[in-house]
Amino acid sequence: MSSSPPDAALPAPLRHDRIVSLVEGASGLVRTATLAAALGTSEVTVRQDLTTLDQEARIRRVRGGAVRLGAGSRERPLEETAVEHQTAKAAIGRAAAALVRSGECVVLDVGTTPAAVAAALVAREDLDDVTVVTNSLTTALALEPAIPRFTVIVTGGTLRPLQHSLVAPFADAVLARVAADVVFLGGTGLDVEHGLTNVNLPETETKRRLADAAGRTVVVADGSKFGRAHIGIVRALEDIDVVVTAGAAADAVAPIRAAGVEVVVADGERHHDTAGRNDTA
Known part of the structure; x- marks a missing residue:
């Protein structure tokens, strides 16, 4: 035969x-x-x-x-990405919000995963006297129920309708006057060589300014972002303190950890079997 x-x-x-x-x-x-x-x-x-x-x-x-070629290179509307990986994003939001303490100043990036962090912060009724700075109109409105426990500051700037975000010019004016404890950054790609990346350059520049305004950088990214690199480099891996993820395969997480970055897996680690399926470990 x-x-x-x-x-x-x-x-x-x-x-x-x-x-x-x-x-x-x-x-x-x-x-x-x-x-x-x-x-x-x-x-x-x-x-x-x-x-x-x-x-x-x-x-x-x-x-x-x-x-x-071109994987993930098209910027997509916030409303489109909001319906994807919802369970993972909710888990990430809760784990990230658990890192915040009363009295701290928090910077929240634009995007659906940082928005999940905002929702989890609002749900934490034990938090008080928290200041949140954001360049996202959507996130600012989501935080409104926590006032007056929270003080919500919107950066100002030029409105980008696709993400309902505020970018340069003028966004930097507020961020230059902020010394926050922690920033929660989203992005469209995360890999060892490039760190956190994003498909849109105006957003990328503002994300850098958000990170510069905080003492600690936490990246919030579901498993679909791992192993991808896009045009705008937001933060090199050595400048990231913590990555909070969910829905990520263990072999995708391992190189990030090996590079010295703390990785919090909010939903338990996953592995790839020989058939290429994702299973919860």
Whole structure:
């Protein structure tokens, strides 16, 4: 009985087509080890293939593997992303809010995951005398029920309707006068090489200013953000104190921890089995 040759015996062009097919069929990062196992070849060969495919603009190579070209590169409306990963975002919000103490000044970024932090802060009736600074109109309104326990400060600036956010010019005027205890930052990508990244440059610049206004940086990101890198670098990994996540695979979390960043997994760690499914550990 005849059988097809193993992937390892495939000529490079066919092997490249197979890699592109695997990457394009995935929802996020496809790791080098996963590709090597699927192809029956070495990780060294796969890395060489990924470099070639990246140069040919067929996929985008990132640290640890590859993502499909343009993956996550389109900025999406807040209302669209709000309905995604809701359980993970709620868990992240609760775990992040648990890091805040009465009397502190907190900076909250724009985005659906920082908005979940805002909701969890409001729900913490034990908190008092908390000042929250935000550049998000949506988040400011969500915090309103906590007044007068909370003081809510909106940065001002130029309105971006897609995210209901306030950016430069003028947003910096308030942030330059704030010395906050902690900032909770969102983004569209998180990986070891680039740190926290974002698809939109005006948002990215304001996120940097938000981080500069606080003594401690906490990134809030669900598992879909891991292993992705986008155009705007918000914060290098060495400048991030804590990452709070949920819905993240253990092999995605491990490189961040190995780089020295504390990672809080709000819903328990997950692993990938050989069939590529996500299971709760």
